[in-house]
Amino acid sequence: MAKINYYTKEGLERLKAELQELKTKGRAEIARQIAEARDKGDLSENAEYDAAKDAQGMLELKISQLEELISNARIIDESNIDLSKVSILTTVKIRNTKNGMEMIYTLVPEEEANLKENKISVQSPIGKGLLGKQVGDKVDITVPAGTITFEVLEISLAQL
Numbered sequence: 001m002a003k004i005n006y007y008t009k010e011g012l013e014r015l016k017a018e019l020q021e022l023k024t025k026g027r028a029e030i031a032r033q034i035a036e037a038r039d040k041g042d043l044s045e046n047a048e049y050d051a052a053k054d055a056q057g058m059l060e061l062k063i064s065q066l067e068e069l070i071s072n073a074r075i076i077d078e079s080n081i082d083l084s085k086v087s088i089l090t091t092v093k094i095r096n097t098k099n100g101m102e103m104i105y106t107l108v109p110e111e112e113a114n115l116k117e118n119k120i121s122v123q124s125p126i127g128k129g130l131l132g133k134q135v136g137d138k139v140d141i142t143v144p145a146g147t148i149t150f151e152v153l154e155i156s157l158a159q160l
Contacts, residue, residue: 005069006076006088011112015073019066022059030056069111076109083155086130088122093154094130097138106158107131126150 007015030052037049076089086092091106105120107130113121120127129141130152137152 003072005073005111006109007073008089008108008112009075011109012070012073012075015066015070015111019063019070022063022066026059026063030059078157081157083157084134086133086152086155088131089158091156091158092130092152094150095153097149097151102153105130108158 033052034049034056037046037052040046040048078089081087081089083090086107088107088109091104093102093104095102103118105118105126107122107127108119110121110123113119113124122128122131125143126141129139130150133139133152135152135155138149139152140147140149
């Protein structure tokens with residue numbers, strides 16, 4: 001059975017745009033490389049031709065994978081998000097109880113995670129640890145640096 005993947009509307013649109021780009025420009029570029037290599041003569045000893053055919057295979061694999069992801073994609077309905085607990089597409093303000101440092105993260109599907117934008121995956125250690133927690137809850141989360149205790153300060157709807 002295929003795995004259902006959840007995306008924001010914007011995340012799914014990015015995937016569709018990438019797929020369209022690969023199907024049009026990507027395929028055209030590979031076809032040009034194959035034609036160029038074919039024009040150079042004997043195909044049995046033509047490394048450029050072999051490389052272009054390999055690249056074509058990789059491109060078609062990527063297209064196939066994206067098509068499968070999109071066919072199993074579901075858009076998350078933001079109107080059904082319960083703000084009484086941390087869940088996907090919520091923004092959560094947490095405090096490290098040891099050093100008092102406060103952080104704000106938005107929990108997103110794995111494919112949309114971007115630490116520069118403070119978007120962390122629900123599959124990450126911190127994301128998994130925060131899921132289902134409520135304001136005031138303290139949670140011990142094991143990260144590569146060790147175990148850190150966080151306190152949930154605020155939960156709001158993500159502003160993506």
